Amino acid sequence: MNMLFERKREFNFTPDNFQRVVELINHKSGIFLSDRKSDMVYSRLARQIRRLGLTNFDVYLDLVEQDAAESMHFINALTTNLTHFFREKHHFDYLVKIYFKELFAKGQRRIRVWSAGCSTGEEPYTLAMVWHGMTNKPSNVDFKILATDLDTKVLDACRQGIYAEDKLDSIEQPYLKWFKQTERCRSDQWEVSEKLKQLIFFKHLNLMEEWPMKGPLDLIICRNVLIYFDKPTQVKLVERFGELLSKNGCLILGHSENLSANKSTFHSIGKTIFRKQ
Template sequence: MNHNKFEKTEDHTGITHNPKLGDKEFEKFSEFIKREFGIKMPPSKKTMLEARLQKRLRALCMSNHSEYCKFLFSPEGLDSEITHLIDVVTTNTTDFFREPKHFELLLSQILPDLFQRNKKSLKIWSAGCSSGEEPYTLAMVLSEFAGKNSSFDFSILATDISTEILQKAKRAIYPMSKVDIIPMALKKKYLLKSKDHTKNLVRIAPELRKKVEFKRLNFMEPFPFKDIKDIIFCRNVVIYFDRPTQHRLFNEFCLRLAPGGFLFIGHSESISGMGLPVRQVAPTVYQRI
């Protein structure tokens, strides 16, 4: 069977061709993505990968996946294309105040607890920050706490594997529909409306943007920073990895978490049976022992 046959589809421009991803090419992509990024790519993901690669084939003026595969695994191709491939295989779904109970707990219990223990300058890490909604939500919550506790300060490190998505996060510009969930009082305080009212865009205020530092980080590579964090958010990220990789990553987070610090994970994730030096304080919230 010729897996690189073309199927005709009609659109407004006329006839186009959508090349199919062959089994051998998919296997090579799958092994490479698992090795380089730690992301599982089982056969059930083949159709998804095939569809997402169409954009790269068009951008590079390539007619099929075999051609793209040869280019990707050449020395010059790997160097120039790897960041684009990351954007193809990663899913950047996030929202402001996603899993809101985490932020309620942070404001009502965890920040007062750390503050009472003389932790007056907190270091927070948003690991897998996507387009910035999580770290900017954290910045709003922490700024609200700082407003009531004058000696309190904080800094946020936000990391992601995707260079393209980090650029979006740094720009901090979002459609109005994205910020509907943010309480009105916080919108008024921390969001700036576009001067062009036809665009329906907002930007995070500069006093919040300066509190967040964005850096690229591939979890499969050694972490380039050694400083200890008081709070780590890594939510809905490790679900893409196999269990041994998840275990290794959570161990890494614990090594970088201050005694008494807090780890937040996604509600679809679990650290059960990993023997980590933490105790559960709420659903998917853990404190370093």
């Protein structure tokens, strides 16, 4: 680890202030950073330090502790936003072919979904596309998606709904109709249809703080988010998800996540899809 810091002399990035970063981001967001993340921390925060015209990490971290706006920039810089449309497609197949049909069979006419950790919006927009693409669904179902993220910058991108052309590569032909080149787009960009946007409410939310929604929710999708927290925090978050979900509600996690410590609340039906007991 010391060899890593030998290369980072521009802003006096030392093991002590790396540890301070680790403690700050954990306190503010619950995210846990291992020693392996020192290169990432340095490169992302050094950009912000240069932008502010500061001279070293200690001065910058003092500012983060004192200034709410810079604290949010700090969180935004250290969160990772990697996603794409129809990521882990089997999850959406399950919702369309099985879960939503179960809700219709019960006569349910109000469906509420939470995309927790929505990143740049591909996940909730995919949900909106598959919902509109369902055939033989009741015409009077009130379907809404709450999409939240810790990073305020990506939420701005979500609300705009404008994506680079290569982002559409993972979308099958029938769903491409939901994208148009509008006057707000560059030549290599496409904007999501307003009809999809109307189904989604984007909101800033720190999972470690109070949640404004009361439930019950029918579906929570929180994929590749729990991996950034330590085990006790993961267990607590899943318990809170369970409290919000309706009876037999559905929780979907990322491919590397599991609920081994929450078996009394959820049972697995395979492929990181879980139903409330």
